[in-house]
């Protein structure tokens with residue numbers, strides 16, 4: 001696979017070609033996922049739950065994110081690496097600069113942060129200094145305490161309008177990608193059509209430009225009940241490599257997510 005850049009992703013959006021995103025936290029899975037042709041690897045702060053066993057992403061630090069980003073970068077075979085800025089590492093634009101610098105120096109090609117309009121100055125500051133940003137809207141796990149749980153967002157008219165406005169504002173501020181988590185499928189479609197930049201969805205229906213899943217979820221490794229938007233790709237595959245290839249294929253041909261994985 002030739003090296004994936006933001007230019008590749010934006011050309012894919014223009015051409016109506018979907019791209020696949022998966023999380024990875026180490027060199028081995030980074031190698032596997034990128035060799036299979038996943039366009040973007042997300043070094044998600046979900047590692048706080050999946051690897052560390054916490055009940056939220058809040059305990060994850062910049063140092064831990066940098067450590068895992070370095071490992072992923074060593075295994076990467078050409079995917080674009082996006083790394084999460086963890087909880088409270090971007091409360092001011094200056095703090096966001098320092099935290100992002102640590103992740104970019106560890107091997108990330110871009111950073112992701114969670115939040116809406118209040119982040120537009122931070123996004124501008126990072127983008128102007130050469131750090132591409134993905135803005136995560138909808139269910140933002142770092143604010144789980146304020147949201148009162150892991151719930152679908154944007155279901156009423158006012159919050160849906162707010163999310164659309166935030167997405168446009170963040171694009172105008174310089175964000176390169178928007179990620180929507182647990183958002184009604186129709187709202188995600190509306191936001192995707194309104195933006196020039198690519199939109200990645202998780203629990204956001206089939207009409208976004210790309211899909212992401214936590215790798216452990218799509219391999220059926222996460223203990224307990226899976227969220228509605230997860231599909232276990234190991235059920236129709238006889239190896240991890242085959243499950244990852246099937247995920248990429250189903251994202252690209254629009255088979256995944258099916259209607260049952262989305263929200264109204």
Ligand code: KIV
Pocket residue numbers: 023042043044045046047084179181202212214
């Ligand atoms: O941390 C993560 O893995 C994420 C995805 C769930 C989108 O942010």
